[in-house]
Amino acid sequence: MNIIFFGPPQVGKGSYASRVAEKLGIVHISTGDMFRKMAADGDPMGIEAKEKYWGKGNLVPDDITTRLLLERIRKDDCKKGFIIDGFPRTIPQAEELDRNVEIGIVFNFTADDSLLIKRATSRRTCGNKSCNAIFSLLTLNPKKEGICDKCGSALYQREDERPEIFEERLNIYKKQTSPLVGYYEKKDMLVSMSGVGEIKDIVDEIIKVIYAAEQDS
Numbered sequence: 001m002n003i004i005f006f007g008p009p010q011v012g013k014g015s016y017a018s019r020v021a022e023k024l025g026i027v028h029i030s031t032g033d034m035f036r037k038m039a040a041d042g043d044p045m046g047i048e049a050k051e052k053y054w055g056k057g058n059l060v061p062d063d064i065t066t067r068l069l070l071e072r073i074r075k076d077d078c079k080k081g082f083i084i085d086g087f088p089r090t091i092p093q094a095e096e097l098d099r100n101v102e103i104g105i106v107f108n109f110t111a112d113d114s115l116l117i118k119r120a121t122s123r124r125t126c127g128n129k130s131c132n133a134i135f136s137l138l139t140l141n142p143k144k145e146g147i148c149d150k151c152g153s154a155l156y157q158r159e160d161e162r163p164e165i166f167e168e169r170l171n172i173y174k175k176q177t178s179p180l181v182g183y184y185e186k187k188d189m190l191v192s193m194s195g196v197g198e199i200k201d202i203v204d205e206i207i208k209v210i211y212a213a214e215q216d217s
Contacts, residue, residue, distance in 0.1 A: 007109030010119040011195035017085040026081040109195035128153035
């Protein structure tokens with residue numbers, strides 16, 4: 001089954017998607033991670049996307065993101081199914097996705113803005129590209145301040161997780177991405193869930209919903 005996870009930034013989409021994908025034996029695709037890796041690797045498209053768009057809290061243009069996503073889902077490892085995290089973010093992206101692939105179910109995760117801002121501004125990422133571990137000053141402090149527990153590299157705060165940029169990301173989400181709720185509701189594909197709680201409990205509930213949908217199809 002092909003699945004979409006969407007919701008505001010820092011609601012937990014990536015954490016849920018990676019765990020659910022592993023349990024189901026399918027691929028987890030994050031367009032945000034793809035752009036960040038491209039920028040870190042010096043890819044011109046990734047650098048442009050960072051400097052002009054996501055590094056300033058703005059959405060990358062539909063044509064760029066859609067092209068990147070469609071190239072990814074055409075690879076052989078996606079034939080058994082996949083979970084897309086962070087795409088689509090606009091109605092045109094959703095319409096183009098529908099023209100190219102069949103989506104089985106769409107999860108919409110929700111949380112209060114105040115919690116999302118706390119999560120974002122407390123997050124720290126390992127600067128070692130081969131490690132990329134993530135810590136939280138709220139729930140998962142490193143043993144040594146500013147240093148990764150796993151590899152000993154310095155931790156940093158991503159540009160798009162600074163308070164002023166993150167709040168702009170939230171505003172953009174509400175304006176451009178939240179209309180997707182209505183789009184998928186009309187298709188009777190949407191399942192809304194709280195993004196607040198223990199990750200294991202939320203993942204277990206997601207898998208129950210997926211299994212039930214597969215039996216009904």
